[in-house]
Amino acid sequence: MLVATVLHQSVGPVRTRTGLTSNSNLKRFVIILPKTDALRFGIRFGLRFRNLRVLAKKKQRLSELWSRKSDSENFSNLSVEKDNGENSEVGWLPAFPHVLVSSMVNFLFGYHIGVMNGPIVSVARELGFEGNSILEGLVVSIFIAGAFLGSICCGSIVDKLGCRRTFQIVTIPLILGALLSAQAHSLDEVLWGRFLVGLGIGVNTVLVPIYISEISPTRYRGSLGSVCQIGTCLGIISSLFLGLPSENDPHWWRTLLYIASVPGFFLILGMQFAVDSPRWLCKVGRQNDARAVIKNLWGESEVERAIDEFLAVIKSDGSDVDSKWLELLDEPHSRVAFIGGSLFVLQQFAGINGVLYFSSLTFQDVGISSSALASLLVGVTNFAGSVCASYLVDNQGRQKLLTGSYAGMAVSMFLVVGAIAFPLDEQLGHNLSILGTLTYILSFALGAGPVTGLVIPELSSSRTRGKIMGFSFSVHWVCNFLVGLFFLDLVKKFGVAPVYASFGAVSLLAALFANYFIVETKGRSLEEIEMSLTPNLSARDE
Numbered sequence: 001m002l003v004a005t006v007l008h009q010s011v012g013p014v015r016t017r018t019g020l021t022s023n024s025n026l027k028r029f030v031i032i033l034p035k036t037d038a039l040r041f042g043i044r045f046g047l048r049f050r051n052l053r054v055l056a057k058k059k060q061r062l063s064e065l066w067s068r069k070s071d072s073e074n075f076s077n078l079s080v081e082k083d084n085g086e087n088s089e090v091g092w093l094p095a096f097p098h099v100l101v102s103s104m105v106n107f108l109f110g111y112h113i114g115v116m117n118g119p120i121v122s123v124a125r126e127l128g129f130e131g132n133s134i135l136e137g138l139v140v141s142i143f144i145a146g147a148f149l150g151s152i153c154c155g156s157i158v159d160k161l162g163c164r165r166t167f168q169i170v171t172i173p174l175i176l177g178a179l180l181s182a183q184a185h186s187l188d189e190v191l192w193g194r195f196l197v198g199l200g201i202g203v204n205t206v207l208v209p210i211y212i213s214e215i216s217p218t219r220y221r222g223s224l225g226s227v228c229q230i231g232t233c234l235g236i237i238s239s240l241f242l243g244l245p246s247e248n249d250p251h252w253w254r255t256l257l258y259i260a261s262v263p264g265f266f267l268i269l270g271m272q273f274a275v276d277s278p279r280w281l282c283k284v285g286r287q288n289d290a291r292a293v294i295k296n297l298w299g300e301s302e303v304e305r306a307i308d309e310f311l312a313v314i315k316s317d318g319s320d321v322d323s324k325w326l327e328l329l330d331e332p333h334s335r336v337a338f339i340g341g342s343l344f345v346l347q348q349f350a351g352i353n354g355v356l357y358f359s360s361l362t363f364q365d366v367g368i369s370s371s372a373l374a375s376l377l378v379g380v381t382n383f384a385g386s387v388c389a390s391y392l393v394d395n396q397g398r399q400k401l402l403t404g405s406y407a408g409m410a411v412s413m414f415l416v417v418g419a420i421a422f423p424l425d426e427q428l429g430h431n432l433s434i435l436g437t438l439t440y441i442l443s444f445a446l447g448a449g450p451v452t453g454l455v456i457p458e459l460s461s462s463r464t465r466g467k468i469m470g471f472s473f474s475v476h477w478v479c480n481f482l483v484g485l486f487f488l489d490l491v492k493k494f495g496v497a498p499v500y501a502s503f504g505a506v507s508l509l510a511a512l513f514a515n516y517f518i519v520e521t522k523g524r525s526l527e528e529i530e531m532s533l534t535p536n537l538s539a540r541d542e
Contacts, residue, residue, distance in 0.1 A: 092220035101270035103231040105204035110235020143198035150202020151473040155466035163211040174200030175264040182257035214277035222393035229450035233383040282310040309527035340472030346510035348479035351503030385445025405447025406511035412440035413504030
């Protein structure tokens, strides 16, 4: 379940007129601003960034002309070339099998989220730590510790080996961890197994958005990227169905964990027939292989233009394959890393995991006593929203979906708070709580869930994409752990209504953040986005 500085930049005289694209100027402006003028500053700030969005779109057109020979003549050539490319494009289908194989990681992620929730009592009873809430929590949370380390390590691995080989290597801990947990006869074995599974999930969940964004045709990149969230939903639903016998069979948890190893074998085998990212192939000097991948996945008409864009960006970024973590402190990488981390902070503290945890109790209030049935309703709602998002993301755009998603989550939370705090009628209040919970989950699945992991690799440069994604997901896992650690204590101390109100407030803040600070990436190649966010890119190459 799956996370301020602005990315809008201007060029030439535009930068001089606004005076906002220079980072130093912006800092000086903020420092001398009186605190009493904060509201007026916010209004002016918002208006200026709306203007910068328009300027960014203009710069996109300039960037498209960047590699052409002359202005007027080549603009027409570019238009004809694009028209021909659209008419002869191969569509989304050639890339879909590769996306489907990589999204098996998300299926495993969702499966492992649900596989321990029900059977943890049976595991604790059989291994002798029943009733020890600390050890039971450790079995669940050590998964997050492994995922955090995996996220941090991912960037360096993928820079050197590429996505395809990295998928195959880091899926081995996933398989070994599941098998070790399944045959465990002590707490230590379960903990090591869960840690290995988390390590593999941590690396792979970073890899999947990078891989899909780099192999997908520009026109379908958002829809194909949303397959990740669909995979997670299907994994959760599958674990719920397969976990039903655990209520009667105390040893069924071992079968569930043995089953968890099976998709890993399919992932390793499937990646043997999948393609490498054409951008990575160009970066390591395998241009002929990159041309073959582009021809098969995007169409022959895209080959030369794509290769030219790849090489231009590589020339600007530097010829060495492996980037350094310290580069994230430099512009524009620091801004993208900040936004990536902020998106995941907002996503997690908007309360999705807390709401999912508490949803079964909410359903009990209206007579749905089966936790499995309640979880199934939540899972189906999440799945339906994810399917809708896969259609909307390339039609409405990332920024609109994120803004609307968080706005819907805020309204839903305030609806639940109102039903709890002002109970006019008991049955009506329960029904409103159910409605608010389901609309919250639906809103999350429409934008905050799939778009967060999609937009970060799109905004990242080719050189630092792996490191920025690793940093962003490590922030995600830390926040995920903190919410799980303190949620129940906060509910006991303050009650459900104040905690849910804070979730609504964070969701509202996230909607404002997305509206003002996210660059729309719909319909633009990754190279066009990188050029538009790096004003001096073309100047350096000229």
